[in-house]
Amino acid sequence: MKPARLSLRSRIFAYMILLILVASILIAIVTIKQYREQSREYHDRRLDRKQEQVQSHVEHLINKETTYVVNAENLGYIFQDRDAIYKIADILKLNINLYSLEGDFIITSDTSIRSENIVECLPAKVLNGLQDSEEKKFKDESIFVNEIEYQSSYNIITDAKSKPLGIINLQFEVDDSFENELNEFLARLAFAYLIMFIIAIAFAYYVSRYITKSLKKIGEKLDQTRFNKRNEKIIVENAGEEIFNLITAYNSMIDELEESAVKLAKSEREQAWREMAKQVAHEIKNPLTPMRLTVQSFQRKFDPNDSGIHQKVDEYSKTIIQQIDTMSNIASAFSNFAKMPAQQNEMLNVVEITRLAMELFNESYINYSYDEEEIIAKFDRTQLIRVITNLVKNAIQAISDDRPPRIDVRVFEENNMVIITVKDNGIGITKENEPKIFEPKFTTKTSGMGLGLGMVKNIVETYDGSITFTSEENEGTTFRVSFPKN
Numbered sequence: 001m002k003p004a005r006l007s008l009r010s011r012i013f014a015y016m017i018l019l020i021l022v023a024s025i026l027i028a029i030v031t032i033k034q035y036r037e038q039s040r041e042y043h044d045r046r047l048d049r050k051q052e053q054v055q056s057h058v059e060h061l062i063n064k065e066t067t068y069v070v071n072a073e074n075l076g077y078i079f080q081d082r083d084a085i086y087k088i089a090d091i092l093k094l095n096i097n098l099y100s101l102e103g104d105f106i107i108t109s110d111t112s113i114r115s116e117n118i119v120e121c122l123p124a125k126v127l128n129g130l131q132d133s134e135e136k137k138f139k140d141e142s143i144f145v146n147e148i149e150y151q152s153s154y155n156i157i158t159d160a161k162s163k164p165l166g167i168i169n170l171q172f173e174v175d176d177s178f179e180n181e182l183n184e185f186l187a188r189l190a191f192a193y194l195i196m197f198i199i200a201i202a203f204a205y206y207v208s209r210y211i212t213k214s215l216k217k218i219g220e221k222l223d224q225t226r227f228n229k230r231n232e233k234i235i236v237e238n239a240g241e242e243i244f245n246l247i248t249a250y251n252s253m254i255d256e257l258e259e260s261a262v263k264l265a266k267s268e269r270e271q272a273w274r275e276m277a278k279q280v281a282h283e284i285k286n287p288l289t290p291m292r293l294t295v296q297s298f299q300r301k302f303d304p305n306d307s308g309i310h311q312k313v314d315e316y317s318k319t320i321i322q323q324i325d326t327m328s329n330i331a332s333a334f335s336n337f338a339k340m341p342a343q344q345n346e347m348l349n350v351v352e353i354t355r356l357a358m359e360l361f362n363e364s365y366i367n368y369s370y371d372e373e374e375i376i377a378k379f380d381r382t383q384l385i386r387v388i389t390n391l392v393k394n395a396i397q398a399i400s401d402d403r404p405p406r407i408d409v410r411v412f413e414e415n416n417m418v419i420i421t422v423k424d425n426g427i428g429i430t431k432e433n434e435p436k437i438f439e440p441k442f443t444t445k446t447s448g449m450g451l452g453l454g455m456v457k458n459i460v461e462t463y464d465g466s467i468t469f470t471s472e473e474n475e476g477t478t479f480r481v482s483f484p485k486n
Contacts, residue, residue: 020197031189032182035185044139057088061079075165076098094170098167099167130154136156351373353388354384354409375413379463387420394422395477408423423477424478438467456481
């Protein structure tokens with residue numbers, strides 16, 4: 001089973017919401033990235049300032065305050081002298097670690113950090129980074145101590161003659177104000193997005209409904225378009241160019257359809273009359289032939305002196321009268337078929353009228369039943385009798401010779417509709433003949449012109465009713481006539 005396809009309005013609505021969601025996500029991603037970039041630049045500049053300040057304090061310590069000989073071997077003593085490393089770290093609010101040029105640890109300003117995070121020997125990437133840097137500086141990745149983030153940088157310490165003495169490592173706590181600001185901003189942004197999303201849903205619903213309003217009207221008109229009736233044109237005000245072109249094309253199609261319907265109706269009427277004329281001519285020729293032969297035979301064999309002349313005249317007369325009656329019946333049948341029954345606003349008891357129609361038949365195997373004594377409906381008395389008698393005659397003519405005949409006529413009410421059923425146990429209708437059963441001049445009998453069921457259908461549909469049938473070959477047929485009570 002194929003999944004149900006979404007309507008155009010639903011798709012427009014979904015696409016607009018999806019577009020807003022994607023735009024919101026992209027804005028959030030760009031915002032977070034921008035904040036983090038600003039945070040990184042801020043901390044890099046802060047680290048550079050710290051480095052400059054430390055460099056200034058170190059130069060002052062080495063060149064003016066220390067009493068030790070300034071060389072690589074005395075570097076630890078220089079920074080320990082009068083707690084210099086602790087003073088610098090306290091002033092600048094950072095941690096200082098001191099390493100030799102080979103990367104061996106010498107001293108730190110914070111023993112608590114040394115016990116957990118001090119590197120006893122600098123890794124090769126730090127030494128290579130310092131070696132490759134023109135400024136003799138290297139920024140390492142941030143480290144975390146007790147869930148606190150620290151930035152770390154390495155500088156080479158030199159004496160007054162720019163001779164390398166050692167490596168100083170600076171570590172300071174990363175300011176989380178940017179992260180807090182980011183979280184606050186995202187919270188505000190989420191609230192703004194929520195309000196915007198609610199507004200967007202309402203706006204998308206309105207826009208999608210407005211866009212598809214004209215299309216929906218066109219769709220309804222297309223569903224109502226029928227070939228056999230007059231169709232209304234579509235009139236939509238303030239339609240867009242595409243919708244206007246579609247409406248124009250539809251209205252043009254309606255004009256062409258009406259012209260085609262008129263031409264087809266005219267052609268069908270002409271064809272129907274041609275067929276009817278052929279049928280009338282054929283049916284009239286059938287009795288004319290025996291009439292001609294009878295007259296010619298009478299003319300050849302007429303003898304006034306014949307003692308049995310009066311008997312022969314009576315026989316010839318009966319034969320001619322019989323054929324004349326046949327022609328009269330043919331004319332009456334075609335006349336009744338061609339005559340459209342006029343709608344009479346006559347309220348009658350269908351049960352009683354059906355009973356009157358059944359009195360025309362004396363066959364003992366015809367049974368009549370009804371659910372109520374009185375079912376009132378609007379129908380023409382004569383036409384209703386004609387419907388019932390034609391169906392019963394059709395059932396009688398369908399009787400099979402290999403079993404006892406039975407015909408059941410029933411009248412009842414169902415969903416404010418009058419239902420008349422005529423059921424027989426006759427020969428039934430073949431699958432091949434079922435589509436043609438209501439066609440004029442179609443018949444499976446050796447006699448008759450096949451106009452009875454066509455006339456019944458014509459009468460019933462005039463009163464907004466319908467006639468259907470179910471049949472099983474060699475089992476029987478049930479005709480069902482239904483029409484509204486009023």
